[in-house]
Amino acid sequence: MVTETKTADVSFDSLLKIFTVPEGPDSTLTQIEASLSQNLNQFLREHIVAEEKPLREIEKDFSSAVIPETASFVSDHTEHLLNTVVSHSVHTSAPTFIGHMTSALPYFLMPLSKIMIALNQNLVKIETSKAFTPLERQVLGMLHRLIYRQDDAFYQRWMHSANHSLGAFCSGGTIANITALWVARNNALRAQGSFKGVEKEGLFKAMKHYGYEGLAILVSERGHYSLKKAADVLGIGQEGLVPVKTDANNRLCPKALDETIRSLKTRCIKPFAVVGVAGTTETGNVDPLVEIAHICQEHDCHFHVDAAWGGATLMSNRYRHLLSGIELADSVTIDAHKQLYLPMGAGMVLFKEPDAMKCIEHHAQYILRKGSKDLGSHTLEGSRSGMAMLLYAAMHIISRPGYELLINQSIEKAQYFASLITQQPDFELISEPELCLLTYRYVPKSIQAALARAQGEQKAHLNEMLNDLTQFIQKRQRETGRSFVSRTRLNPANYDHHHTIVFRVVLANPLTSEEILQAILLEQREIAKQVPTLLDRLETFAAQVK
Amino acid sequence: MVTETKTADVSFDSLLKIFTVPEGPDSTLTQIEASLSQNLNQFLREHIVAEEKPLREIEKDFSSAVIPETASFVSDHTEHLLNTVVSHSVHTSAPTFIGHMTSALPYFLMPLSKIMIALNQNLVKIETSKAFTPLERQVLGMLHRLIYRQDDAFYQRWMHSANHSLGAFCSGGTIANITALWVARNNALRAQGSFKGVEKEGLFKAMKHYGYEGLAILVSERGHYSLKKAADVLGIGQEGLVPVKTDANNRLCPKALDETIRSLKTRCIKPFAVVGVAGTTETGNVDPLVEIAHICQEHDCHFHVDAAWGGATLMSNRYRHLLSGIELADSVTIDAHKQLYLPMGAGMVLFKEPDAMKCIEHHAQYILRKGSKDLGSHTLEGSRSGMAMLLYAAMHIISRPGYELLINQSIEKAQYFASLITQQPDFELISEPELCLLTYRYVPKSIQAALARAQGEQKAHLNEMLNDLTQFIQKRQRETGRSFVSRTRLNPANYDHHHTIVFRVVLANPLTSEEILQAILLEQREIAKQVPTLLDRLETFAAQVK
Missing domain, CATH: 3.90.1150.10 (Aspartate Aminotransferase, domain 1)
Incomplete structure (x- = not known):
C-alpha cells in the first residue's frame, strides 16, 4: 500500500504547468509508459499480480468517497496506480485469457490512441472534428460495403450525403442494437394521416393510431441480453422480446419464427423487428439468416443482425459464407473492439438504406443545423471521440487479407x-x-x-x-x-x-x-x-x- | 496527397509481429508520438493547417468504400494520417478555440490514456476489469458525495454494495440523461397489483394500467437537444418534452412550471420528470434548482439536473452556491470531458438513492449474475473502457482545491x-x-x-x-x-x-x-x-x- 505523504503545490501557476509542461523523460509516468510501449506483455506479466486477491480486499484501496483535498505528484500517483489498480487489473490480452472477447491489440494502436486522445476531437459536429467527420463516414462506408456490397456509384452518392447516413459509430454493441431497434420502431410506427409518428407523439398514441395491442421483437433464445435492455428502454417492455426456439446447434428455427409471428399477429401484436444473431455470445452459432430474411420480407418486419462479435468474419473470403444472408438485413451491429482488434469502445450499426435513419434525425440551433454534415444528427450518443481513426488505421495497416488471416x-x-x-x-x-x-x-x-x-x-x-x-x-x-x-x-x-x-x-x-x-x-x-x-x-x- | 505505393507483407508471421513487436524508437509513429508528448501545442500548431480547407475538398481523401486489399507500412500510414487527418482536424485545445466545451488537457492524462488503452479492461464485468470495478464505484461515490454530501457511513454502506449503485459511467451526457429519464420513467410506471411494471410489460400496457393519456418531461426552453432524443427513444415522444418558459436570464420560471404541471394533470397527462439545467449549453445559465425541487416534491415528479457542463462548479467552494438545490435532485448528469478536463468519452449519471437504479437492473447467465458486483447490471451501455481511471487520477493529481482554482x-x-x-x-x-x-x-x-x-x-x-x-x-x-x-x-x-x-x-x-x-x-x-x-x-x- 502506498501512503502518500508528499503533497504537490496547488497554485494557479502550478496548475498551468500540468497543461503546458509534459512529463520529463525521467518521470515515473514516462518510464512506465516507455516500458509498456517496449513490451506490453512483459509489462503486464510483471505488474499484474497473477494470483487473485479477493474483491473485498481490493475494495479497501477504494473505500473513501472524499475527493482529495491535497494534490499528489504525478510520479507518486503513478506508483500508486501501479500498485493498486494495474496490479489487480485483468490481463485481458494474455494468450491464456480465452474466456471473453477481449484479445491482444496490435502495437501500433497504442501510440495512435494517444494521438487520437491528444487531438481530442468531438465527432458530434464538424466544428470540433473536421477531417474526422469524412473519415468516420468513410469507415462506415467501408463496413457497409463489406456487408452489402453495393457498387461504387452507391457510395459516391450516399457516403458523404448530408441528409443521409449509412450507420453510426457508437461506444459498443448495446448502443448499436438499441439504435437499430429504435430506427425499426420509429419506421414501423411512422407518421400517417393526422398521426405525426411515434418520435413526435410517443408510443401510446402510436399504438392507438395503428390499433395494435402490443409490439414484439423476435430473437432466438440465445440472443444477447442487450436486446432485453433495448426492449425495456424503447418502451416495448421485456415481455415484448419474444424468444424463438433454437435447434440442437443453438440456431433459431425458421419454422418456429414464422409460427410465432403469425400467432402474435392474430393477437393484434405487431412483430416489428426480428433479430438474427451472427455469433451468439454464449455458443458462437449463426442463425439461418437467409431464411429469416425471407420471413421478415413476408411479414414486413425490420430484419436486424446482431453481428457484434461475428461480423468481422466477413473479412474472410474463406468463411464469409458462414454469414450469408447478412446482406439481406436492414441493419447490422458490428463491434470493432471484438474481432477487429480495436481497444474497448468501438461499436457500429450499419443500415442497408441510406435514409433509414431519417426517422431518428434531430437538430439543434448551435450545431446539427439542417443540411449540415454533422454526424451527431443521426446518433443516439452526443459527444463522441475520434475512435473511427483507429479502425481506419487498422484497416489500412492490417488490410482486408490480413484480417482474413486473423479470422481464419x-x-x-x-x-x-x-x-x-x-x-x-x-x-x-x-x-x-x-x-x-x-x-x-x-x-x-x-x-x-x-x-x-x-x-x-x-x-x-x-x-x-x-x-x-x-x-x-x-x-x-x-x-x-x-x-x-x-x-x-x-x-x-x-x-x-x-x-x-x-x-x-x-x-x-x-x-x-x-x-x-x-x-x-x-x-x-x-x-x-x-x-x-x-x-x-x-x-x-x-x-x-x- | 500521399500515394502509397509500398505495400507491407501479409503473412500470418508478419501479422503476429504487429501483436508482439512494438514500433522501434526510430519509427515514424514513435517519433510523432514523441514530438506530441514533448509539446502538444507546438505539434498541433505545426501540423494542423490553420486556414480552413472546404469540406468537399477534404472528402476527396475519404472517398473510397473499399477496405484496402494491400497492407500499408505503419510508418507510411502514419505519414498519411498526418497529412490527411491530423492536418485537417480541429485544434480544440488551442487557447483561442473558445467556441465549444473542449479545452486543453492536462499532460499527464495522455500517457495515462495510453496505459488505460493498453490494459484494455472491459468494465461491464469484474472478470474483465477486477480493480477497475471498485475504482469506478469509488469515483462514482466521490461525485455522489460532491453533489449530495452524505456522511461516511452512507458511502461505506452503499458504494460497493452488489445490489446497489450510486450511478453509472457512460460515454457522455446524452447517455447519462437518457439513463436518468429511463430510471424516472420505470419508477413512475412501476409494478402494481397484477401489472408487472413498464420494464416488463411496456409503455402501452403501463399507460392503460395507470389510466394516463400521456407522459411528460418538463424542461426549460433552453434544455439540451439530447432530452428530445431521450423522449423519443423512451417512447414518450418529442411532444412529451414540454418546454417551460424562461425569464430574461434564460432560467426556468418556477411559476410557469407549476402551472404547466397542473394543466398537464387536468388533461390526464402524467408529468413524471422535470429536468433542471445547471449550465444551459447555449447561455450557461442555471435554473432555480431549489424552487424546482419543491415543485417536484409537491407533484411527485422525478427531479433530474442536467449539469453535464456546469456540474464541475461544485468543486469550487467559492461558486458551488450557484448550483444550490442540486443536492435535492433525484439524479444528476455530469460530464468529466467538459469542465473536469478529461478527454472525450467520460459522462456520468448519479442517483441520490442507492436503489433508484433497481428498476433498470438486468442479468445474464454468463455475466452480471445476481449478487455479482458487475457494473454492467446497472448501465445502459454494455462493454465499456476503463475511463474512470483517468478521472480517478485527475482528482488525485489536480485535487479538489486544484479544480476549484480552475473553475474560479x-x-x-x-x-x-x-x-x-x-x-x-x-x-x-x-x-x-x-x-x-x-x-x-x-x-x-x-x-x-x-x-x-x-x-x-x-x-x-x-x-x-x-x-x-x-x-x-x-x-x-x-x-x-x-x-x-x-x-x-x-x-x-x-x-x-x-x-x-x-x-x-x-x-x-x-x-x-x-x-x-x-x-x-x-x-x-x-x-x-x-x-x-x-x-x-x-x-x-x-x-x-x-
Missing part, C-alpha cells in the same frame, strides 16, 4: 481445440465451434457411462453434481491466475434441456497457441482432482445408476 | 470578458455569464442607436441584417483559423424575442489569456469591415429609422 486462424484454432477436447476420454464438447467460440466441460470417464445410462431424476442429479464440478474448476482456474476460461449455463437438447454449466472459450487472440490449449485442459483435469469429495460423491452416485 | 479562474475570466465587451462601443453583451459561458454580438455604434429607436417590423428587419453580419463574422473567423467562437440563435426578451444570432464563447481553457480575448474582439471588428456592402445596407436602413 481463429476459426481453425477453434476446430483444433474441439478435436483436442473430443480426443480426451474425460472431456465433453458441448457446442461445436462454428466460428471461434466453443463450450465444453470436464466429465470423468466413469461418469460419462453413467450419464448415458441415467434417466429422469438420476440424470438431473448427475448433471447437478457436474455443474458444481465445472463451476469449481472454472473459479479455481481463474483464481490461480495462469489461465482463464469463462463459464455459462446452457440447456442442451441432448441433456433433456437440463441446466448445464459449461466452460466457454473464445479463441480470437492470435497469440494463443496449441500448446496453451493443451495446458489448459491439463490444468482443468488437475484442478478436478483437488475436490476428491465431490468426485467421490459423483462416483458413488454413478455406481447406483442402473 | 474560468468564471472570473468570463466576468472579465463580459466587462470588456460592454466597454466596447460596438459590441453588445447578449447574455451575462453566470458560469464561464456568455453570448454577444457585434453591432456598429450607429446601428445600436437605431435599434433602440426601432419598433416592430423595422426592428425585426435590423435584427435580420445583424444576424447576417454575425453569421458572416463567425464563419470567416473560423475559416481564417486564428481563433474560433461558435454561434447560436437565441430569442432574447429585450429583443421582443426575435431570433437573434449571437457569438457564443466558453472560457474553460486555462491557457486562454485576457490578451487573446482582446485580440478576438479586434479580429471580429476587422472582419466586419470586410463586408462594406452589408454594413452600408445596415447604415442606410438605420438612417431611415425614426
